[in-house]
Amino acid sequence: MGTKRDATARQMRLAVELRRLREAADLSSREAAALLGVNSVQISQIESGVSGVSEKRLRRLAAHYSCSDSELIDALVVMATDRTRGWWEEYRGHLPTPFLDLAELEHHATSLREAQFLYVPGPLQTEDYARAVYAYRVPELPREELELRVQHRMRRKVTLEGPTPKPYKAVIHEAALRIMVSDRAASRAQLSRVIQLSEADHIAVRVIPFGLEHFAGATSAMTYAEEAVPRLDTVVRDGPHGAAFIDSEAQLGSFRTLFRKVESVSLGPERSRDFIHRLAKEL
Incomplete structure (x- = not known):
């Protein structure tokens, strides 16, 4: 996904939760990027809410972070893919x-x-x-x-x-x-x-x-x-x-x-x- 302006509080929450998962796995941004096959800048953009993340990439990240909480992962996917303009x-x-x-x-x-x-x-x-x-x-x-x-x-x-x-x-x-x-x-x-x-x-x-x-x-x-x-x-x-x-x-x-x-x-x-x-x- 491309970069976006003025991330909402909900989008920022998604970014924060992905960073928390990475840190819980004791991985650096560079290591997470290597596992995903991207550069560390992209991980930083995702974790700062500057860039969105697709469902496929989010689930791959969760797998790399050894997150086994399926309910949490599904909820994060909803946050990442929701396109509601209320x-x-x-x-x-x-x-x-x-x-x-x-x-x-x-x-x-x-x-x-x-x-x-x-x-x-x-x-x-x-x-x-x-x-x-x-x-x-x-x-x-x-x-x-x-x-x-x-x-x-x-x-x-x-x-x-x-x-x-x-x-x-x-x-x-x-x-x-x-x-x-x-x-x-x-x-x-x-x-x-x-x-x-x-x-x-x-x-x-x-x-x-x-x-x-x-x-x-x-x-x-x-x-x-x-x-x-x-x-x-x-x-x-x-x-x-x-x-x-x-x-x-x-x-x-x-x-x-x-x-x-x-x-x-x-x-x-x-x-x-x-x-x-x-x-x-x-x-």
Whole structure:
């Protein structure tokens, strides 16, 4: 395959996993290239996401690396050969790349989990709520870009409400549900929206109330995207300088544990729905 520009986060993940397999086999780029019958520059381009890799070459590399995990190899082949140009491509060049990478990640995930403590999770947000969040950004966004971001966020709902919705779990702190990012009417509509979505069979919303004792997990906010092979899972964390995509095995294990901990102390789905109903009545 030829070289390509602006590799997506998914393409970069494929490149990183191939490098990890080579390093696990204790082979240099030069040695891997010799086994494949190419030069080391081509291996470097594949492992940096500059160049794609065919299914045939990928399977040959996996064999040379003595990788016997057939599920992992098959999943990497899917990543290498997928030609999906999803709806998010319409925003390329108009929105920062992480917006597109997140939408692509959600599209390919087998299921999604979120833990949020200050904001309602993106896929559950109403248009008014999302607009209020983006409008508060400093420096302020030009009107056109603000509306593009709101539109993009609304289109991400296809993950939960499209023809093939993904299983979705959200743990939300009471703070996120009480903070009125807009006016009272918008807040009431947002809570109603969360209640409505939580009634779907594939969506589970759980609440962590203020009154919970011994809870110190408010720094655990995350989006956890599960893949067919756990090794290929990804965690997304929002920060002051943008979204960070985390994929090392050790960190993934830590975030799985963190999610289990915050989920274990939260209210069950039915009690959470009743809790949100009470909050909505207070508005």
